[in-house]
Amino acid sequence: MSKYNDTVLTTEGTRLATLAANGKTHYVITRAVATGDDLSDLTDEQLAALTKLPNEVQEGSIVEQVDDPSGSDGVIGTRVQFMNQGLNKSYSMNALGVYAKEDGHDQEVLFSVMTAESQHAQYMPDFADKVVLRFGITIFVIVGDKANVTVKLDPDGLATIKFVEDAIARIPKPDMTEYYSKKESDDLLSKKVADNGDDSMNLNGKRIMPANDANVVHRNPDTGSVSEPVDFTNLTVNGGKSVATSDDLNDYYHANASDDAALAAAKSATVPGIFWYEEA
Numbered sequence: 001m002s003k004y005n006d007t008v009l010t011t012e013g014t015r016l017a018t019l020a021a022n023g024k025t026h027y028v029i030t031r032a033v034a035t036g037d038d039l040s041d042l043t044d045e046q047l048a049a050l051t052k053l054p055n056e057v058q059e060g061s062i063v064e065q066v067d068d069p070s071g072s073d074g075v076i077g078t079r080v081q082f083m084n085q086g087l088n089k090s091y092s093m094n095a096l097g098v099y100a101k102e103d104g105h106d107q108e109v110l111f112s113v114m115t116a117e118s119q120h121a122q123y124m125p126d127f128a129d130k131v132v133l134r135f136g137i138t139i140f141v142i143v144g145d146k147a148n149v150t151v152k153l154d155p156d157g158l159a160t161i162k163f164v165e166d167a168i169a170r171i172p173k174p175d176m177t178e179y180y181s182k183k184e185s186d187d188l189l190s191k192k193v194a195d196n197g198d199d200s201m202n203l204n205g206k207r208i209m210p211a212n213d214a215n216v217v218h219r220n221p222d223t224g225s226v227s228e229p230v231d232f233t234n235l236t237v238n239g240g241k242s243v244a245t246s247d248d249l250n251d252y253y254h255a256n257a258s259d260d261a262a263l264a265a266a267k268s269a270t271v272p273g274i275f276w277y278e279e280a
Contacts, residue, residue: 003116007142008112010112017074020143025148027102029150031059035057042115062154077140080137086127090125095114122137
């Protein structure tokens with residue numbers, strides 16, 4: 001992430017700001033430029049003595065005048081954008097400069113300088129891959145009295161911003177009416193399923209007791225068959241009717257050696273059962 005130090009007014013910048021503060025001149029902030037030269041070793045006094053930003057690489061577009069957040073009439077912010085279109089060589093934007101021109105004078109002067117913090121200069125790639133990068137920054141400068149200062153906006157830069165904003169505005173917005181926020185989802189779920197904190201749950205307003213895993217029949221996920229023995233003590237179906245087991249059936253059916261033997265066994269039995277004989 002790029003980070004820059006506070007703006008330093010040059011000697012000419014201080015002169016213009018002082019005159020403007022006293023209503024003795026008017027000037028125009030004309031343009032902003034960037035250099036790849038590392039000026040971090042220069043003191044504020046040395047930066048103030050500069051009359052030109054050394055080895056300017058590219059010029060940015062001033063696209064907006066911004067008022068000082070504190071409400072001061074003596075400070076103006078210039079919103080500047082730099083783009084890599086047409087840039088033949090990548091570089092780090094180690095310093096930014098703002099130029100101004102006083103009314104009645106033909107010569108521009110370097111008004112202020114802003115240097116990047118160590119290792120935090122914005123990297124601007126070349127345009128060889130035809131990938132556009134736009135870097136925007138607002139440079140605040142002491143101007144004396146903004147009533148005596150004009151910021152010259154770049155119409156091409158404004159057109160670029162409007163093009164981007166219009167393109168964004170044309171992107172269809174999703175229909176969010178069928179979606180719920182997290183809070184809405186939580187509220188809806190809490191009305192459907194709620195943990196009572198006592199191993200029971202409320203489901204659609206009814207209290208239920210989830211099955212204990214120890215009491216659940218486990219089926220083989222591949223075959224669907226029950227693969228382990230299950231004890232169904234006192235199992236009933238269809239309104240309380242008992243269910244007979246294979247052992248119960250073995251005790252109920254009695255095979256005999258002949259019809260006569262089956263009849264005799266039935267007559268002497270003390271418990272219900274079926275006594276039969278099957279001919280070979």
